[in-house]
Amino acid sequence: MNLLDISREFTTDEQCLAFLENQKWPTGVVRCPTCGNNKISRVVRKTSATTKNKRAQLYQCLEKTCKQQFSATSGTIFHDSHLPILTWFMAVSLVMDAKKGMSALxxxxxxxxxxxxxxxxxxxxxxxxMAEQNPKPMTGIVEMDETYLGGRSKRRHRAKPRAPKDMIVAMRERSDKRSEGRVRYFHVPNGKVETISALVKKNIDPYINRIYTDQAAVYDFALNRELSKKHRTVNHSIEWVVPGSRIHTNTVESSFSLLKRGLIGSFHRVSTKHLQRYLNEFEYRFNERHSTQKFSIAVNRMCQTKPLPYKTLTSDSDPLF
Structure with a gap:
């Protein structure tokens, strides 16, 4: 569903709320987001000049100890927003369809x-x-590699200290009958064995066919015994990929190319604190590039995600990792 489809299908706030209800409660059973009770009553609110920013379709929990009023936006990223839901839907479409991303400005x-x-x-x-909750482990043939963003300035005379580079680890499946060619990006604090080992354990099926990496020594220690038997490496300094050869990391490296072009071309500069969110965006857009339901999938995830407070977004007290 592109921007034109959204403008045609959704013309009122009520239509947007009905779509959110179908995504949030696909079985048709409305539940209170506070206590989980399904005994609720519907409250119809008539819109007026004084209530133009309030949701028209409200529910009230009938549990005696709760009595909470809520709508389809409660507990989602749309909660407590004065913007019309149609504006949100259009913003989702713009972010989702822009191949290299689109700036907030x-x-x-x-x-x-x-x-x-x-x-x-x-x-x-x-x-x-946009981050996938509880993703399935990668299967088939998986390529793994790391890259760096940012780093030292080329200017010779600089008063401020030079910033360190941000490390990104990527995993990508090769497309075949058993896998979908998914990619995952991780902003990590370092390339130590403990860091890489935790990523591998959580995101790669131990019964995959092969795992291909470069010759970085960390992979020899980060992979468990089962994966080590299926591990193959490429030495980029002396080897080039022979046509027809399957031992390479070109697939995952090609995803880095699109990622870097988007970050540099559309956003110019990305804060270390927010980098993982940008990676979520590029990961989602890449993995759902062939899907005809990518708008519905995105909205469904947003219905399951709590709103990100502005204070948290701008605070410097939260740890990066």
């Missing part, structure tokens, strides 16, 4: 959002929700 101009801070908060909420 450009989204602000396209959608007529009042301030840059509002648009910036909106897109980071969307990126936060």
């Amino acid at each position: 450009q989204i602000q101009k396209h959608l007529g959002i009042g301030s840059y801070q509002t648009a910036w908060h909106m897109v980071h909420r969307i990126r936060e929700a």
